[in-house]
Amino acid sequence: MRAITLVARKLLNAALLLLAVIVLNFILIHMAPGDPATVIAGEMGGASAETMAEIRARYGLDQPLATQIFVYARRVATGDLGRSYFFNQPVKDLILRRVPPTLLLMISALTLAALVGVALGLVGAAWPHGPTAHLITFFSLAGYAAPVFWTGLTLMLAFGRFWPIFPISGMYDVVASRHGLSLALDVLRHLALPCLTLTLLNAAQFSRLARASLLENLSMDYIRAARAKGLSEFQVLCGHALKNALLPVVTMAGLQFGPLLAGAVVVETVFGWPGLGRLVFDSVLRRDYPVLLGILFFSALLVVAANLITDALYHKIDPRTRRLF
Amino acid sequence: MKKRASEIAARGATGLGPAPFAPRPAPERAEKGAPASVPPRYPLEPAPRALARAREFWGRFRVHYFSLFGLVALAFIGLAVSLGPVLYGIDPFEIVSAPFMEPGGGNPLGTDYVGRDVLAGVLSGGRASLSVGFFAALFTGAIGLSVGSLAGFFGGALDAFLMKVTEFFQVLPTLLFAMVLVTIFGPTLWMETLAIGLASWMSVARLARAEFIKIKELDYVKSAVSAGAAPRRLIFKTILPNALPPILVAAAFDVSFAILLEGSLSFLGLGDPNQMSWGLIIGQNKNYALDAWWTIFFPGFAIFLSVLAVCLVSDGLNHALNPRARKSFS
Amino acid sequence: MSEPILEIEGLQIGGPEKESLAVDGLSLSIHAGETHALVGESGCGKTMTALAILGLLPRGFRTRGGSIKLLGEEITALPPARLRALRGSVMSMIFQEPMTALNPVLTVGRQISEVIVAKKILPPKEARERAVELMGQVGLPRPATLYRAYPHEFSGGMRQRVALCVALAASPRLIVADEPTTALDATVQAQILELLREIQTRTGAAILLITHNLLAAGFLADSLSVLYVGSLLERGPAAQVLAEPLHPYTQGLLASQPLLEIGAGALLKAPARLQAIAGQVPRYQDKPPGCLFYDRCGVSRAQCARERPPLAPFGASRYAACPYASPTLWRQTHA
Numbered sequence: 001m002r003a004i005t006l007v008a009r010k011l012l013n014a015a016l017l018l019l020a021v022i023v024l025n026f027i028l029i030h031m032a033p034g035d036p037a038t039v040i041a042g043e044m045g046g047a048s049a050e051t052m053a054e055i056r057a058r059y060g061l062d063q064p065l066a067t068q069i070f071v072y073a074r075r076v077a078t079g080d081l082g083r084s085y086f087f088n089q090p091v092k093d094l095i096l097r098r099v100p101p102t103l104l105l106m107i108s109a110l111t112l113a114a115l116v117g118v119a120l121g122l123v124g125a126a127w128p129h130g131p132t133a134h135l136i137t138f139f140s141l142a143g144y145a146a147p148v149f150w151t152g153l154t155l156m157l158a159f160g161r162f163w164p165i166f167p168i169s170g171m172y173d174v175v176a177s178r179h180g181l182s183l184a185l186d187v188l189r190h191l192a193l194p195c196l197t198l199t200l201l202n203a204a205q206f207s208r209l210a211r212a213s214l215l216e217n218l219s220m221d222y223i224r225a226a227r228a229k230g231l232s233e234f235q236v237l238c239g240h241a242l243k244n245a246l247l248p249v250v251t252m253a254g255l256q257f258g259p260l261l262a263g264a265v266v267v268e269t270v271f272g273w274p275g276l277g278r279l280v281f282d283s284v285l286r287r288d289y290p291v292l293l294g295i296l297f298f299s300a301l302l303v304v305a306a307n308l309i310t311d312a313l314y315h316k317i318d319p320r321t322r323r324l325f
Numbered sequence: 326m327k328k329r330a331s332e333i334a335a336r337g338a339t340g341l342g343p344a345p346f347a348p349r350p351a352p353e354r355a356e357k358g359a360p361a362s363v364p365p366r367y368p369l370e371p372a373p374r375a376l377a378r379a380r381e382f383w384g385r386f387r388v389h390y391f392s393l394f395g396l397v398a399l400a401f402i403g404l405a406v407s408l409g410p411v412l413y414g415i416d417p418f419e420i421v422s423a424p425f426m427e428p429g430g431g432n433p434l435g436t437d438y439v440g441r442d443v444l445a446g447v448l449s450g451g452r453a454s455l456s457v458g459f460f461a462a463l464f465t466g467a468i469g470l471s472v473g474s475l476a477g478f479f480g481g482a483l484d485a486f487l488m489k490v491t492e493f494f495q496v497l498p499t500l501l502f503a504m505v506l507v508t509i510f511g512p513t514l515w516m517e518t519l520a521i522g523l524a525s526w527m528s529v530a531r532l533a534r535a536e537f538i539k540i541k542e543l544d545y546v547k548s549a550v551s552a553g554a555a556p557r558r559l560i561f562k563t564i565l566p567n568a569l570p571p572i573l574v575a576a577a578f579d580v581s582f583a584i585l586l587e588g589s590l591s592f593l594g595l596g597d598p599n600q601m602s603w604g605l606i607i608g609q610n611k612n613y614a615l616d617a618w619w620t621i622f623f624p625g626f627a628i629f630l631s632v633l634a635v636c637l638v639s640d641g642l643n644h645a646l647n648p649r650a651r652k653s654f655s
Numbered sequence: 656m657s658e659p660i661l662e663i664e665g666l667q668i669g670g671p672e673k674e675s676l677a678v679d680g681l682s683l684s685i686h687a688g689e690t691h692a693l694v695g696e697s698g699c700g701k702t703m704t705a706l707a708i709l710g711l712l713p714r715g716f717r718t719r720g721g722s723i724k725l726l727g728e729e730i731t732a733l734p735p736a737r738l739r740a741l742r743g744s745v746m747s748m749i750f751q752e753p754m755t756a757l758n759p760v761l762t763v764g765r766q767i768s769e770v771i772v773a774k775k776i777l778p779p780k781e782a783r784e785r786a787v788e789l790m791g792q793v794g795l796p797r798p799a800t801l802y803r804a805y806p807h808e809f810s811g812g813m814r815q816r817v818a819l820c821v822a823l824a825a826s827p828r829l830i831v832a833d834e835p836t837t838a839l840d841a842t843v844q845a846q847i848l849e850l851l852r853e854i855q856t857r858t859g860a861a862i863l864l865i866t867h868n869l870l871a872a873g874f875l876a877d878s879l880s881v882l883y884v885g886s887l888l889e890r891g892p893a894a895q896v897l898a899e900p901l902h903p904y905t906q907g908l909l910a911s912q913p914l915l916e917i918g919a920g921a922l923l924k925a926p927a928r929l930q931a932i933a934g935q936v937p938r939y940q941d942k943p944p945g946c947l948f949y950d951r952c953g954v955s956r957a958q959c960a961r962e963r964p965p966l967a968p969f970g971a972s973r974y975a976a977c978p979y980a981s982p983t984l985w986r987q988t989h990a
Contacts, residue, residue, distance in 0.1 A: 020493045032509040145581070145632035147588045149607060150625030153614045161615050168615075221755035228709050228750075229770045229821065230743030239769070243760045255495075262500030266589050270611065280501065281593060284508050292505050300496045307496075319760060319805035 102275030109198035117206020125214035143204020254310025392641025406451030458584035464522030466576035473533025577639035667720035692876035753814035764802030812843035891973035
């Protein structure tokens, strides 16, 4: 019963947040310089008088603001994110087609980053002093300080020019038509560099957090107690400290989803990865507002979903958040 | 110094003596006199006190060599960016020679895809990157501090509301939100600054709120409350000075984040087109990265070094302002 | 007489500051089935001693002299791997805070059985049964169900019972109990002490009880050492020391504690009034040159400030580090 109320409250909260994003989008449309209908049509949409009239009708732009916001929210809630007048397609379709590549990139990078980061954190915590610690500190700092497009371009240079083992652009070989496993391998090869770029950026932060969290846990009483049991240092580190130390890492993985998406936008631009990021970049150039706002809404949706998943994961790891009896 | 047995007995006999093993202050030790090097806690004049504090701060800052390195690097970058363009004297937008000239020769850092001087670009590009970074962090700090302190101080419904607002902004991916704002309202330096600030104030707000809540519960604040101090006085005179150090550190760190964001924005072509910036150089040359590495490497390294320097300095600030804080890079 | 389980000779523990010793010249020995209590105020080196025995001294601290023998084997200079093999199986430890000494994200059962598995006493499945059995023995209700519970679902007393199970899991010969009852409610304290005694009769383990609670020491201990700023001030059979303390510090300690007469242990009377010892325990880094207790002592003379009195025999089995040690004053005031 308790669990159900909790889940219901979380879902309600998520819905409210998304509603707020819709309202924000509405406000942005109206605050933008120029007639809202022009904004919706997009500056480069080549909007004819006919299109403008259609937009006014669809969005009820001749009605009072309160009605307009209601109309707009209802449209978005039913999945209608508007229409890109440049692509002449519904925004929803445009976005949904671009989501799988982006998710592939993000999730592979997030997984890798978390694994590498935690592994580095373990090494850093096992040898908290001396050169290993300095090296990891430097890596995490450098990973944060290097702008992601710079890292990406540098990798592109390294692998495109000096050691050409990975393709530097696109998602698959456009010349050869492949199927099945061959296609999957091809995509994987194309994924390598964008994923590596995004991983470097995030692994740095994960390693810093994992190391700090492990070190903090290693100073706890129960670690001393575990050592007093005569467990090996490996058992102490991986059996006792790690699970506790993972809690903040999981929290961060959730919080990291927004920045990761932003990173993906840049990385996709660098490597020509045909995902949401590319779409953002193109829409910015064409001032295709419906697409931009649609992506803003959609990414908020992704972040909210990621937060919900994080919460669930957290409950799974930390027994203190659930009850046995 | 020494207590006689009768005295011990007398104190115990009152029944009001301190608990046997409770920690007690040691008046004896205090009376023995602190070593001469320790400054008196309440000096008579305020001026030496400020000086002593500054000296103490510097003493804690400079022992961290990495932070010192950061400070030197930041000073170097600041000088290069402010005086460099004047001394170098080449317009970053001017086409000075053939495209893709390698570094060395007439152009120390080479030329870009239309033949503009990369060094001139790097020198004047820093102005946009650094000033946007600085002012955006200032803006971030201002919003974050206002929201966080109000929420933390007043609590209740206002707190709940402000935290909801904060949560809402956290749902929007920072870069995307800033991109949308700049796209809609036009790519000027001020809009960039405003957009970055508006998209990234949330962590400062949470920090400020946590500090305010923590300090509000401390005894000296409670006693000020019970003495009838007005909220305004409490916020500005009692709590804020004590809450400020960690917030300052966070704001300093946010400068680095803002520099990175500015880089990404101008890389994506959302910077002020009339203003050279590091991200812009890379963004415009990105398609020629394989042929002209110098057009990418140098401006990118400038961003890297600035962000690194700001991080190290904020870390040093952290050590100097919050000596007991554990969050640190080193 | 048989060989003692634990024998400490002139133990010295040094901190990061080179010249000062956190524990200086501690000697004691415990035989099978015996309990020795190490008594003193906070910060006098009790816990350091315990951690030194287990080889778990915090970073910067190490033994600088003396010897610790476990079952006749010198353990101060053992390689870490060998020491680790002894921990858990030959010696184990119970910690002060049952709240923090158990890992919050692991089931209590796993925390007990992992010792049995790690020490290769039983395979995992049987270790589990053994753990349930142990939980039953320390008086935890429905042990099979509680095996799967997490520490946060337990009260302080129950957690300390779990900690006891952990300490007992591999049937060690020596149990170091560091303030095992300090964090507990009074009624629970009595239960845990009773349980410790019961376990000792059953297993014949030697117990080193570290406490500042003289009541607990009197209840459980056969012999008793009083530690002050890292040095022994008094040692002797627990009943005698508590009935007639020799050293002014021990006398002060007793006079400052509300003791009640308890059944099986030492005969203790509630003093007519409580007397706190004035002043504070000095830090071990700034020990005075003379008697450590000089500043706070009621009977000290000028000479005490210059020379530190050694631990000297007093009668058949008692020792005190004070030239003016005498039971007379105590007898007069606490007849």
